[in-house]
Amino acid sequence: MIEFQQITKRYDQRKEPFFALNQVSLSIPDGSITGILGQSGAGKSTLLRLINGLVRPTSGKVLIDGQEIQQLKDAQLRPIRHQMSMIFQHFNLFATKTVYQNIAIALQAVGVPKDQHQKRITKVLNEVGLPHKIDSYPSQLSGGEKQRVGIARALITEPKYLLCDEITSALDPKSAKEILELLRRIHQERKLTIVFITHQIEAVMALCQEVILMEEGAVIHRSSTLDLFLHIDNPTTATYLKAVIYDVQIEHDNVYQLIYVGKILQEDSILSHMIRTFHVDVNIIHAKVLLIGEEHLGYLYLQIIGDKQSQAITYLREQGILVHALENQRFLEKKS
Numbered sequence: 336m337i338e339f340q341q342i343t344k345r346y347d348q349r350k351e352p353f354f355a356l357n358q359v360s361l362s363i364p365d366g367s368i369t370g371i372l373g374q375s376g377a378g379k380s381t382l383l384r385l386i387n388g389l390v391r392p393t394s395g396k397v398l399i400d401g402q403e404i405q406q407l408k409d410a411q412l413r414p415i416r417h418q419m420s421m422i423f424q425h426f427n428l429f430a431t432k433t434v435y436q437n438i439a440i441a442l443q444a445v446g447v448p449k450d451q452h453q454k455r456i457t458k459v460l461n462e463v464g465l466p467h468k469i470d471s472y473p474s475q476l477s478g479g480e481k482q483r484v485g486i487a488r489a490l491i492t493e494p495k496y497l498l499c500d501e502i503t504s505a506l507d508p509k510s511a512k513e514i515l516e517l518l519r520r521i522h523q524e525r526k527l528t529i530v531f532i533t534h535q536i537e538a539v540m541a542l543c544q545e546v547i548l549m550e551e552g553a554v555i556h557r558s559s560t561l562d563l564f565l566h567i568d569n570p571t572t573a574t575y576l577k578a579v580i581y582d583v584q585i586e587h588d589n590v591y592q593l594i595y596v597g598k599i600l601q602e603d604s605i606l607s608h609m610i611r612t613f614h615v616d617v618n619i620i621h622a623k624v625l626l627i628g629e630e631h632l633g634y635l636y637l638q639i640i641g642d643k644q645s646q647a648i649t650y651l652r653e654q655g656i657l658v659h660a661l662e663n664q665r666f667l668e669k670k671s
């Protein structure tokens with residue numbers, strides 16, 4: 336398990352001391368895929384580099400499997416570092432070395448004898464779908480292929496922790512999706528712990544079970560990724576949500592936002608039952624289904640009109656649907 340206890344990181348290079356992290360406490364359980372989401376400068380990379388000791392905290396403790404890493408001597412820290420691998424946004428491959436040689440460097444670093452290299456490298460390249468590129472140079476690979484090599488190099492030492500630093504940010508959407516699918520498969524097969532930092536909410540939705548939202552060096556939200564979308568509790572979360580569901584302008588009265596988990600509105604006849612039973616009229620203003628991991632999360636904006644409107648809403652809530660009444664924004668603008 337990775338634990339941060341009241342971590343502060345201050346940089347003194349500027350005119351005034353600058354806090355990249357301020358009193359951050361959190362834990363990342365073994366076997367999880369945790370997304371650390373935040374805008375540029377939020378402190379994500381600093382947090383990631385504290386895990387493998389590349390950055391030292393100004394105050395507070397970083398514990399890996401219960402061991403406080405700042406207290407350890409180099410020789411004690413080495414085996415812990417060997418349990419960790421990092422994957423980078425810009426791949427960090429040596430341009431003058433082949434794919435084989437790039438991966439072999441990681442094996443040499445942990446002292447694996449040379450006669451074992453060929454077998455292990457061939458195996459890991461099969462795992463990432465690149466066996467045919469073993470003798471290619473980075474310049475002969477696409478961005479997605481380079482990142483697969485980065486992943487292969489990270490996996491070759493069989494780490495317990497995989498630290499991913501914006502690894503899809505430099506890729507086109509199709510390659511990014513493939514890399515996220517690959518990571519999901521690797522996680523299922525190898526049961527390792529993945530810490531995934533990103534500014535892309537879509538990547539968190541596709542990959543991460545848990546999400547930690549950072550802003551200006553602090554953790555402002557932590558929940559399952561599904562809960563991030565179910566319970567919008569601050570303006571930053573709302574902004575991320577708007578990026579994926581579209582900023583709906585409400586220009587009518589009696590409009591409700593319905594949020595539901597699973598395919599209930601597609602498979603059950605909840606809406607038609609509501610319309611028939613309570614004699615209400617319904618206009619669909621906007622509808623969107625998000626895929627979060629393998630779970631469907633539906634957003635439906637409905638205008639519901641009729642004398643039994645409130646009973647209809649109660650019925651929807653009884654079916655497990657979150658229902659929020661929305662204000663007519665045009666009306667609000669006129670008022671203000």
Ligand SMILES: Nc1ncnc2c1ncn2[C@@H]1O[C@H](COP(=O)(O)OP(=O)(O)OP(=O)(O)O)[C@@H](O)[C@H]1O
Binds near residue numbers: 353
């Ligand atoms: N070595 C350093 N010296 C001074 N300031 C630093 C140093 N490293 C990071 N910072 C500052 O700390 C803040 C947090 O940086 P960090 O790289 O952790 O953020 P981030 O969320 O990963 O952003 P990005 O996605 O842009 O990398 C930034 O304002 C950055 O300028």
